[in-house]
Amino acid sequence: MNLTATPLSWNSCLSGLRLDRWMMGELAADDAGTVGTHVSGCAACSAAVAGMRGVREEVRALALPASLLPTPPRTRRPAAAIVAAGLALAAGVVLTLRPDRLVERRKGPPRALSMYVQHLGEVRRARPGESVAPGDAIRFAVSTPAPAFVAVLSLDPAGRAWVYFPEGARAAQVGAGSEVPLPLGTRLDSTTGEEQILGLFCSAPVELEPIRLALQQQRGALVLPPSCQGLRWSFVKR
Amino acid sequence: MPVILDPSAIAALYRSHGHVVLRRARTLLGSEADAREALQEIFAALVRNPDAVRSAGSIVGWLYQATTHHCLNHLRKARTGARVLELHRPALPEIGGPRGEAAAEVRRLLALLPDEVAAAVVYHHLDGMTHAEVAELLGCSRRQVGYLLERAQGLWDRAEKTA
Numbered sequence: 001m002n003l004t005a006t007p008l009s010w011n012s013c014l015s016g017l018r019l020d021r022w023m024m025g026e027l028a029a030d031d032a033g034t035v036g037t038h039v040s041g042c043a044a045c046s047a048a049v050a051g052m053r054g055v056r057e058e059v060r061a062l063a064l065p066a067s068l069l070p071t072p073p074r075t076r077r078p079a080a081a082i083v084a085a086g087l088a089l090a091a092g093v094v095l096t097l098r099p100d101r102l103v104e105r106r107k108g109p110p111r112a113l114s115m116y117v118q119h120l121g122e123v124r125r126a127r128p129g130e131s132v133a134p135g136d137a138i139r140f141a142v143s144t145p146a147p148a149f150v151a152v153l154s155l156d157p158a159g160r161a162w163v164y165f166p167e168g169a170r171a172a173q174v175g176a177g178s179e180v181p182l183p184l185g186t187r188l189d190s191t192t193g194e195e196q197i198l199g200l201f202c203s204a205p206v207e208l209e210p211i212r213l214a215l216q217q218q219r220g221a222l223v224l225p226p227s228c229q230g231l232r233w234s235f236v237k238r
Numbered sequence: 239m240p241v242i243l244d245p246s247a248i249a250a251l252y253r254s255h256g257h258v259v260l261r262r263a264r265t266l267l268g269s270e271a272d273a274r275e276a277l278q279e280i281f282a283a284l285v286r287n288p289d290a291v292r293s294a295g296s297i298v299g300w301l302y303q304a305t306t307h308h309c310l311n312h313l314r315k316a317r318t319g320a321r322v323l324e325l326h327r328p329a330l331p332e333i334g335g336p337r338g339e340a341a342a343e344v345r346r347l348l349a350l351l352p353d354e355v356a357a358a359v360v361y362h363h364l365d366g367m368t369h370a371e372v373a374e375l376l377g378c379s380r381r382q383v384g385y386l387l388e389r390a391q392g393l394w395d396r397a398e399k400t401a
Contacts (some may be wrong), residue, residue, distance in 0.1 A: 003363050003391055007341040008265055010366030017367050017375075020258050020298045056257035059277070068249040116287070169361035181289075185337045 012048040014038065019049055023056075112143040113152070113199030113231045114179060128233035134190040138235075140165060141179045142199065149202040150174045152182065153215055157193025157237070161216035163208050164197075168203040171228075192237045202228040251297065254282045258301045266309035266348075267363060268341055271336035276312070280304045296369055302365070303375055312354050313349040350397050351390060354378075 010016060012102035015033065021023040021027050039045045058192075115126040118137040132138065140152050149171035152164040165182045174180055198215060200206070204227045214222050224230050259280050263273035280301070285293060291300045348356050354376065361372040362383070367379040376383065 003359060003387075003394060006363065008344050008364050010364060012366060015363055015366040015371055016262070017298065017302060017361075017371050020302075021296065024255060024258075024298050026296055026298055043394040055261045059256035059260055060253055062256075063251065064249055065281065067278065067285055068245065068252055070328060123287055123290065124283075154243060171391045210346065 004120070011044060012044040014045050014048075015024070015046070016052075019045065019052060020210055023049065023052060036222075067171040109135055110143065110145070110198050111148075111201050111229065111231065113197070113233070114141045114143070115139070115233075116141065116181075126235060128235075130235045131238050132188060132235050134188055134192065134237060137187045139181060139186075140199070141181045142174055142181070142201070143178045144174065144201060146176050147173060149205045150182070150204075151206075151208050151211075153197070153198045153200070153212055155196040155210070155215055157191050157195060159216065162213045163212055170207055170208065171202050173205070188237060194234050195235050196232065196234045198222075199231040200224070201231070244288075248281060248284050248288065251284075255297060255301055256281065258298055259305045261304045262302070262365070263309055266306070266345070266360065267312060268345060271310060276305065280308055297377055301362070306360050308355065308358050309349065310360070313345055316349070328385050333391055347394055347397050351393055355386050355390045355393065358383055359390045 018027075018035065019039070022032055022039075025032075027035060028080055039049055114131070116139050116140075117124055117126045117130065117132050119133060126132070126138070134205070142148075142150055144150070148172075151166065151171040154162050156162065164186055174182070200211070202225070204225075206225050206228060211222075211224070222230075256277055260273055263276035264270065267273050267276065275359075283304070291297060291302075348359065351359065357376060358372055361367045361375055362369070364385045368381045371379045372399045376386075378386075
């Protein structure tokens with residue numbers, strides 16, 4: 001079979017891409033004029049455009065998929081949880097926050113740590129407990145309602161602690177914003193098992209080496225400097 | 239100008255540009271159910287990672303790339319699944335007549351081609367793009383597009399002989 005003459009081959013003079021861009025207003029004015037003139041005088045291209053318009057009307061008539069429906073407003077955190085969180089912070093204990101449940105009541109985006117994974121060329125947003133593979137590339141993003149000094153540390157399955165971000169010795173300042181990507185990405189090594197991640201949000205540029213050592217030695221019982229808050233989650237390398 | 243995509247903007251994009259995905263997915267997959275699933279999955283992926291389209295120069299171009307990638311993956315998975323099920327599946331009459339059979343053959347052969355070669359075939363032969371348009375979407379030179387298409391025809395001929 002010749003590739004130019006399959007039952008799926010395109011039959012119009014102008015490509016589908018060019019006609020779609022023309023319909024969606026992506027072409028420059030003079031180019032759009034040229035395409036418009038051609039389509040109005042070409043039976044094959046005007047039939048293609050009519051087909052495209054038909055499918056557009058079909059999609060407009062479809063119900064929006066669940067993933068695109070507006071999410072209901074978040075419920076307020078119960079007062080008891082706020083008190084517990086306040087006590088924990090006062091004691092300098094690392095909180096294990098679940099971003100989908102706990103929302104800070106202040107202006108701007110709540111503090112959050114998110115992770116993106118690139119696996120075989122595809123990028124996806126990871127969830128806590130995500131399964132990843134050796135060789136995947138990961139990159140972190142943070143949300144914070146105010147500028148903060150940020151660091152991302154990890155405790156690997158072998159019990160070794162690492163600093164993913166920043167490269168320097170102290171936590172690096174990140175501006176306020178939602179899902180601000182951190183400038184460093186990492187490719188995962190071949191160690192498999194659960195890796196714990198600790199995101200630090202501090203009001204001062206704290207030294208990271210003492211925290212890394214404490215994370216390695218004390219693990220779950222880690223006490224953070226008073227100027228820092230921690231967000232923890234994990235992923236599993238298989 | 240950067241594209242700002244919050245969830246409501248992505249819902250609006252689904253309404254305005256979803257047909258670009260659905261039409262091509264129908265052609266590539268030959269199944270209405272699979273094409274609708276492709277439409278939903280591509281926009282759901284955009285909700286999870288709006289940066290993907292933010293960094294693209296053209297929304298239509300990005301939707302072409304995402305649809306092609308999704309559909310070629312789907313065809314490859316279907317091929318693997320068919321191989322697994324082959325032993326247990328009773329012989330069924332082909333549907334769609336000779337033209338339907340030939341279209342199914344094109345999809346089967348597309349699943350055999352390497353990623354970039356298959357994408358070049360889809361863009362050039364199934365979307366009617368010029369070498370320059372294919373080069374833009376693949377991020378390569380026009381000469382490379384010519385090479386990919388030559389390679390595709392060679393692989394295609396060989397696969398047909400061994401089928």
